[in-house]
Amino acid sequence: MEDLTSPKEEKADQEVGEVGRPWEEITVASSQDPESGLSEPLESEQGPERGPQPRSSPPRSPQSRTSTPLDDLTGPDASSAPSPPQEAPSPPSILTLARQELGTPWQSDKTPDVDPKAETPRSPHLEQSSDKGESTAPQMCQSEGNIFQQSQQTGHHLYGPEDVSENNSKQKELRFNIFQEEDSNSNYDLDCAEPGVSEVAPSLLEIAIQSAKAYLLKTSSKSGLNLYDHLSDMLTKVLDERPENAVDIIESISQDVKMAHFRKKLDTLQNENEMLPTYEIAEKQKALFLQGNLEGADQELEDEIAENSLPNLMESAFYFEQAGVGLGTDETYRIFLALKQLTDTHPIQRCRFWGKILGLEMNYLVAEVEFREGEDEEDIEDEDVPEERDDGDSGADEDDEDELPRAFYKTPQATPKEESRTGANKYVYFVCNEPGRPWVKLPSVTPAQIVTARKIKKFFTGRLDAPIVSYPPFPGNESNYLRAQIARISAGTHVSPLGFYQFGEEEGEEEEEVEGRRDSFEENPDFEGIQVIDLVESLSNWVHHVQHILSQGRCNWFNPIQKSEEEEEEEDEEKEEKGEEPDYIEQEVGPPLLTPISEDLEIQNIPPWTTRLSSNLIPQYAIAVLRSNLWPGAYAFSNGKKFENVYIGWGHKYSPDNYTPPALPPVCQEYPSGAEITEMDDPSVEEEQAFRAAQEAAALPAEEMEETEEDEDEEDD
Amino acid sequence: MDSESLLLSLELASGSGQGLSPDRRASLLTSLTLVKRDYRYSRVLFWGRILGLVADYYIAQGLSEDQLAPRKTLYSLNCMEWSLLPPATEEMAVETSVVKGRFMGDPSHEYEHTELQKMKEGEKVFEEEVVVQIKEENRLVSVINQIDKAVAVIPRGALFKTPFGPIHVNRTFEGLSLSEAKKLSSYFHFREPVELKNKTLLEKADLDPSLDFMDSLEHDIPKGSWSIQMERGNALVVLRSLLWPGLTFFHAPRTKNYGYIYMGTGEKNIDLPFML
Numbered sequence: 001m002e003d004l005t006s007p008k009e010e011k012a013d014q015e016v017g018e019v020g021r022p023w024e025e026i027t028v029a030s031s032q033d034p035e036s037g038l039s040e041p042l043e044s045e046q047g048p049e050r051g052p053q054p055r056s057s058p059p060r061s062p063q064s065r066t067s068t069p070l071d072d073l074t075g076p077d078a079s080s081a082p083s084p085p086q087e088a089p090s091p092p093s094i095l096t097l098a099r100q101e102l103g104t105p106w107q108s109d110k111t112p113d114v115d116p117k118a119e120t121p122r123s124p125h126l127e128q129s130s131d132k133g134e135s136t137a138p139q140m141c142q143s144e145g146n147i148f149q150q151s152q153q154t155g156h157h158l159y160g161p162e163d164v165s166e167n168n169s170k171q172k173e174l175r176f177n178i179f180q181e182e183d184s185n186s187n188y189d190l191d192c193a194e195p196g197v198s199e200v201a202p203s204l205l206e207i208a209i210q211s212a213k214a215y216l217l218k219t220s221s222k223s224g225l226n227l228y229d230h231l232s233d234m235l236t237k238v239l240d241e242r243p244e245n246a247v248d249i250i251e252s253i254s255q256d257v258k259m260a261h262f263r264k265k266l267d268t269l270q271n272e273n274e275m276l277p278t279y280e281i282a283e284k285q286k287a288l289f290l291q292g293n294l295e296g297a298d299q300e301l302e303d304e305i306a307e308n309s310l311p312n313l314m315e316s317a318f319y320f321e322q323a324g325v326g327l328g329t330d331e332t333y334r335i336f337l338a339l340k341q342l343t344d345t346h347p348i349q350r351c352r353f354w355g356k357i358l359g360l361e362m363n364y365l366v367a368e369v370e371f372r373e374g375e376d377e378e379d380i381e382d383e384d385v386p387e388e389r390d391d392g393d394s395g396a397d398e399d400d401e402d403e404l405p406r407a408f409y410k411t412p413q414a415t416p417k418e419e420s421r422t423g424a425n426k427y428v429y430f431v432c433n434e435p436g437r438p439w440v441k442l443p444s445v446t447p448a449q450i451v452t453a454r455k456i457k458k459f460f461t462g463r464l465d466a467p468i469v470s471y472p473p474f475p476g477n478e479s480n481y482l483r484a485q486i487a488r489i490s491a492g493t494h495v496s497p498l499g500f501y502q503f504g505e506e507e508g509e510e511e512e513e514v515e516g517r518r519d520s521f522e523e524n525p526d527f528e529g530i531q532v533i534d535l536v537e538s539l540s541n542w543v544h545h546v547q548h549i550l551s552q553g554r555c556n557w558f559n560p561i562q563k564s565e566e567e568e569e570e571e572d573e574e575k576e577e578k579g580e581e582p583d584y585i586e587q588e589v590g591p592p593l594l595t596p597i598s599e600d601l602e603i604q605n606i607p608p609w610t611t612r613l614s615s616n617l618i619p620q621y622a623i624a625v626l627r628s629n630l631w632p633g634a635y636a637f638s639n640g641k642k643f644e645n646v647y648i649g650w651g652h653k654y655s656p657d658n659y660t661p662p663a664l665p666p667v668c669q670e671y672p673s674g675a676e677i678t679e680m681d682d683p684s685v686e687e688e689q690a691f692r693a694a695q696e697a698a699a700l701p702a703e704e705m706e707e708t709e710e711d712e713d714e715e716d717d
Numbered sequence: 718m719d720s721e722s723l724l725l726s727l728e729l730a731s732g733s734g735q736g737l738s739p740d741r742r743a744s745l746l747t748s749l750t751l752v753k754r755d756y757r758y759s760r761v762l763f764w765g766r767i768l769g770l771v772a773d774y775y776i777a778q779g780l781s782e783d784q785l786a787p788r789k790t791l792y793s794l795n796c797m798e799w800s801l802l803p804p805a806t807e808e809m810a811v812e813t814s815v816v817k818g819r820f821m822g823d824p825s826h827e828y829e830h831t832e833l834q835k836m837k838e839g840e841k842v843f844e845e846e847v848v849v850q851i852k853e854e855n856r857l858v859s860v861i862n863q864i865d866k867a868v869a870v871i872p873r874g875a876l877f878k879t880p881f882g883p884i885h886v887n888r889t890f891e892g893l894s895l896s897e898a899k900k901l902s903s904y905f906h907f908r909e910p911v912e913l914k915n916k917t918l919l920e921k922a923d924l925d926p927s928l929d930f931m932d933s934l935e936h937d938i939p940k941g942s943w944s945i946q947m948e949r950g951n952a953l954v955v956l957r958s959l960l961w962p963g964l965t966f967f968h969a970p971r972t973k974n975y976g977y978i979y980m981g982t983g984e985k986n987i988d989l990p991f992m993l
Contacts, residue, residue: 224880259889261927281950324738328731331949356734358957360944363732434948459944459959459992606819610770615740616795629770629819632982633734648734650962652992656818659988 225261233257284436288337309343309351309369316353316637316644322614323625325635325646327356334435335365342430342439347372354429354490355633355647357482362433362462366486366647369428370421415447415558423547423555424450424487431482433462440464442483447553448475453484457652457659471661485651487549492653493634494546494645495597495626497530501545503594521545521593529640535624536611539598542626542636548590557588603630604656630654718976720749720761720777726976729967732948732955735766735980741775744796749777752791752799760886764790765963765979767857769822776861776979783883784876785909785931790861794822802854805862812849813856820983824854860983868958869907870934870966870977873897878930892971898954901943904966905931907977912936941993959993962986 216228234257238246246253313336320326327335335353343351346369354366418425424447430439442464456470460478468474468481502524535541547555591599600608608630614637615622628634633649671677683691718726723746727736737745745763753761758779767774772794779789791799816828828851833844877887897903912932913921934943934956944957951970958964963981968974986992 221881222879222885223877255889259891261889278951285950321736322738324736324741325734326731326736327734328728328736330728331732358733358944360941360959362946457988457992604818607770614738617740617744627768632768654982659991661991 225258230254230257281434281436285334285337288334288341288436309348310340311352313339313353316642316646319623319637319639319642319644320635320646322623323612323635323637324614325625325648327648331435338365338432338435338439339367342367342369346430349373353646354486355649357460357485357647357651358649359460359462364431364433364460364462364482365435367430367439368490369430370426371428415552415554417444417446418554418556420444424491424549424553426546427490429483429486431464440479442479442486443476445480445483445487446475447558449480449484450487450549450553451551453481453488455662460651471664482651488653489631489634489647489651490546491544491549491555493628493631493636493647494544495542495636496545496643497535497638497640498541498543498596499524499530500527500643501543501594527641530638532613532622532624532638532640533619535626535638535640536613539600539609539611540596542597542609542638543594544591544597545594547593548595550588550590552588555590559587600630603654606656718763718978720745720753720763722974722976723749723763725974726763726967726978729953729969729974730955730965730976730978732953732967733957733963733965733980735963735965737766741796745775748793748797748799752777752779756789756791756801758789760784762788762976763978764861765981767820767860767979767983768981769820772822774820774822774824774857782885784886785884785907788865790858792824792857802858802861805858809855809859810863813851813859815849816851816856818984820857821853824852824857826853827851828853828856857983863985864961864964864979864983866906866908868961868964868977870904870956871907871931872968872975873903873905873933874928875975876931877927879927884930890973892973892975893954893968895951895970898968898970899945899947900935901937901945902933902935904934904956906934907931939990939993942989959989960986 213228216231217226219226234250234253237253237257238250243249243253313332317326317329317332326332339351339353342348348369349372350370352368354368357364357366420428425444428444429442431442432439452470452472452474455472456468456474458468458470458474458481460482464477464479464482466478468476468478474481500523501521503521530541549555550557552558597609602608606629608628610627610629612625612627613619613622614625623637623639626636626638628636630653631647631649632652632654634645634647636643636645718730724742727742730736749761749763752758756779759782760780762778762780764776764778767776775793775796777791777793777799779791780786787804790802792802793799815830815832830849830851831846832849834847835842836845872890872893874893875887875890876884878884892898893903908931910930910932913930937943937960939960942958942960944959946955946957947953948955954968954970956966956968958966961979961981964977964979966975966977968976
C-alpha cells in the first residue's frame, strides 16, 4: 500500500508519459491538504508547471482516451466530470466547498462513492492558479482536472483510491517527493500540443469506465475488502519485492496479500529450531525400518525364535478396526515395528500389544511379554531392590528410636508380592512413549501398590519417574502406578471365548487343593470356535483368562496370620497386641480362572459389558465386539476362532459416582484415656465443705489431727 | 470435523483409540452429503459418537454461513437416518443435570429420578418424594450443548469476523506455526465468547478484533484441563480434554487440517481436581 511511488515512476514514464502526472499531483496535493501543512510549499512549487495544462488539456483528453487500451477500466472519477463546470461559478465558493468536503470524505474513503474525489482536486488547483495569478478560468481548471483524472487512470487507475484512502501523511510526502522529481524532469509537450475543448460531454465510454471502477471498488460482503485495493496491494507487493517471473506466482502473491490481513505482527524473537524434534523422532523411527536389513546371516536363526514371539499386530488391528477401535494403520505399523525391535533385543517367549494409556504429556504404549524360561534373572534383581529398601527403613527405625518414646503404631504386615510368573506378576510389561523410543521394563507390582491404586485416581503424565502425589500416599512413582493399573485392567478385562483355554492337565493336584483354585491354563487344541452370534448374544460364552485380584492386592491369597505368629514371639513384650486383629482371617476367595463374564458384578445397574456385532449391514462376516463398561477403553473382539484384547484409554476405572478420597484416619491416641487425664469440674464451696466435714469426721476417731489438716491443705490447692 | 474431509480427519484423530468401523465411515460419507443437501447447511460437521450401553449415538451438526450462529444438531443410531434434535434450553440443562450414569442408546428411554419436593397443604409443609421422568433425548441435547460450550475447539485464525458481524471460515488460513501450535493460547472455544467481555482493556490491547473474537483455552478452569501433545514427530498436535474425556482436537501445523471429535460416554469428569 505504502510504496506507491515506484510503480508510478515506471509506468508513468513508459505508458502514458506525462499525461497522467499532473492529475496525480493534483490528487496528492488535494488529499494532503487537509492533513498537513507540508503540502502547501510543494504545491506552490508545482504551480508553474501546471499552469499551461488547463489550456492545453481539453483537446488532449479524447486523444489520451483513445491512445490507451486500458481506458475502459478507468475509474468512476469521471462521474463528476460534467458537473464541476456548472457547479463552480466562482472560485472562492468552490474553494470553501472543497475545503468543507475535504474535512469529511477522506474518512469514508473506500466507499464507491467517488464524488468527493473528483471534486476535491479542484481546491488546490484553484489555489495554485490564483496564487500564480494565471488567468485560467476556474471552470477550465476543473474540467481539466477531471479529464486528467480519466486519462491518467489508464496508466494509474490503481492508485487513485489509495491517494484518497491513505491518511498517512508520511507516505504521501514520500510519494509527493517523487512526483516532484518526475515533474521537474518531464515536460508537458504532449499536453500542450493537444488542443481541444474541455467541455466534452461525458461519453458512454466514460460512464462505462466509471461503472467499472465502481464495480471494482465494491466491498465484498464477506471480507470487507474490495478488488481495487487488493489489486493495488498486489502490484505494490510485486513492485516492492521484484520477484522473478512474477506472472507465474501471481496467485500466491494474491494469497499472501490476503493472508497478511490475518497475520499478527510477529515478535522479532522467533524459534529457529522448531523443526528439530521432528527430525529427531524421524531419525529414530528410521532405525525401526532399517533393523531388518541390518542383521545379516543370523537372521534365519533368529527368525525361528522371533516368529513365535511376535504377534500379528496388523491382523488384530484389522479386526479392531471393524469394531471401530484402533490407532490408525500408520501408528499401528510403527508399533508393530517397535514390538519387533523389542522381541529382537530381549529373550522373549511371547509378546502381545497390550494397549495404549493416554497421558497428559506423553502416552504409553504397553507391551505384555513373557520371558523365555530361565531368562528373567534381571527381573529378580529388580525385585530385590525395593524390598531391601523397606527392610532398611524398618531396621533404622528400631535402632534409632531406642531412647525416644516408641510409637504404639504397629505397621500392618506387608503382604508379600507375588512371584514373577504368577498372579498379578504373571507377565512382564514394557512401555515406551512413542514407537522408536526405547522400551522400558516396568517393575513388578506389589499388593500394597494395587491396594492403594484402587483408592486413588490420578492422570498419568507420560514420565515414568514422575511422583504420584495422592492421598492415600502411593508407594512408588508413576511406573509403579502404571504397572498396578495395568494389572487391574488386565484382571478385569482380559477375556476370551469359552473353550479357547483349558486348565492344564499336568497341574499339580496338591497345589490346587491348597490354593482352592487353579491358576494356570493352556490353549485348548480342540477348540472348534463359537458362532459369532452366540458370542454376541450370551456373555456366558466369554471367560476371564486373567486371575481376579483379591482385595488383598494379590491373586493368590496370602494368609497374613502365619507370619505374624512367628513374629509375635519376638515382639510380644515390646508392642501391645492389637485387639482388633483376629487370630484367624477368613480366606478371601475370588472367582476362579475362566469364569464366564456373565457373572461379573453390575456397576450400579449398569451392565459391565456391552456386546455388539461389528456390522449389521453384512452380518455374515461380522465379528463379535465386546466393550467393557467398567474400564472404558477396553475392548475385545472374536471372530469365533481368534480373539484379542486391547485397552486404549486413560487407565481409570469407571464409576458413575464422583470420586471421593478416603477419609483421614482418626488421630492417634497418645495416652490411654483414664481418670488421671480426664478433665473434671472444680468442686464448689459446698462440696469442699462437705468433703472437709467428712474428712474431719473420719479423722476424729483416728485422732491424728495434724495429718488430716495437711491433707486438706493439699486438696484445697 | 468437517464431513468433507472425514477420512483424513479420522485418521488424524485416531491416536485416542476411537475410530469408526469401515461400514460406519462409508455410511457417514453417504448420508452426511444428503443431510447437507436436504437441510441446506453450508457446512456439516461430524461431531462424534456418544457410547451407549445398547447402542451408540452418532452426532452431526449443521452450520449456516455464520459459523457461530446456533448450530443444528442431528443424531443417528445407524449413521444413515438422521433426526433433528431440538435446541438446548436452560430448563433442559437443569432437568437433566440430575441424571447420572451411562447413556442407554435409546432416545425414548426415560430415566427415573426421585426428588424431594416440598408440598404445602394448608399450614403443613411436608416433603414428598416425586418421581421425575427424564427423557434420554433431552439429556442427549443438553450434553451435546454442554460439550460444545465447554470444549469445542478451533485454532486461532481459522475463522474471522467480518466487519458486519458474521463469522466466516477464513479461506486463507494456512495452519498455525509449530511454536504457536504448542500454546493453548492459539486455540479458541468454538462458541460465542463469554470471557472476552470480562477482560480488561489492557488484556485486550493485543487482540486483533477480526481474529481474537472468541475465548482462548488458556484461561480454562480448572487449570490444566487440557492435555496438549505433539504426535507423529511434531507433525500433529493433539488436544485432549480432561474435563470431557473423549474429546480430541487435532491440528496438523501449517496445514488447514483441524477438527475435533467427541467419542465418549457423554459424562463429565467431575473428578478432575483430584486427578491432576
